[in-house]
Amino acid sequence: MQKWTVRTVLSWARLYFEKRGIDTPRLDAEVLLAHALDCTRIDLYLDMDRPLVQEELSRFRALIRRRSEREPVAYITGEKEFFGKKFAVSRHVLIPRPESEILVEQAIDLVPMSSEILEIGAGSGAVIISILDERPDIKAVACDISIPALSLAAHNARVHNVTGRLRLFAGDLFGALSRKFSTIVANPPYIALVEKDILTPEVLRFEPKEALFAGKTGMDIILKIIHKSPDYILQGGYLIMEFGYSQKDNVEKAITGVGSLLINKWVKDLSGKERVVVAQRM
Structure with a gap:
């Protein structure tokens, strides 16, 4: 034997x-x-x-x-490391990606002292919790349309001891909000439906579709955020948003068309592709 x-x-x-x-x-x-x-x-x-x-x-x-x-390792083990911390994950949320750490890095540097920020699409909570962990002076609100995702984010918030500074709520984008924030952070769905066939089985068969796809061009949710975010950002505040590999030109055109937002910078991922835009509320 x-x-x-x-x-x-x-x-x-x-x-x-x-x-x-x-x-x-x-x-x-x-x-x-x-x-x-x-x-x-x-x-x-x-x-x-x-x-x-x-x-x-x-x-x-x-x-x-x-x-x-082809089930992803993170779903099998029930956890994923992100920004040096471990987060519980399940098939109700996207697995946190390395490029999303750019959102955390930019927020750490740009969010004003002792202010309150908003995350659209909390998922596992990896992004917003990492920001709060690095910036103990700020508070945050985070929304998601998925109740199971919010439950998981609440669990991760407890594990990382930020529950007292994070309020989670169920909502679609800005629907339940009535006040403004110093910064909005977003990693929205941005995959075009026509790109479905090029996705790996790990992504296509296991990750939540509502967190992946955004219409024929992948821009549906991004455009809504760009057009509505000025109403929810304090003057001088920021929109920090992730987007897809081929979407920079469309994102730039959309932001330029909104008179109250000014592009501050583009941030590249490790492969040299622009993946995050920082726009300032004028």
């Missing part, structure tokens, strides 16, 4: 994932094995020849099966 150790099961899982077209086979195998064993990836390397008992092998095989069906 073959003796299964940390080393041998990782080697087997990597090859298994490679055959099924998984993009990061070794990394995924390590993360899932660490999850199955309730340890860290570093712990795996410190004890590579440790034998696995049958119960551990069964747990790992179950995780491998889910990943081979």
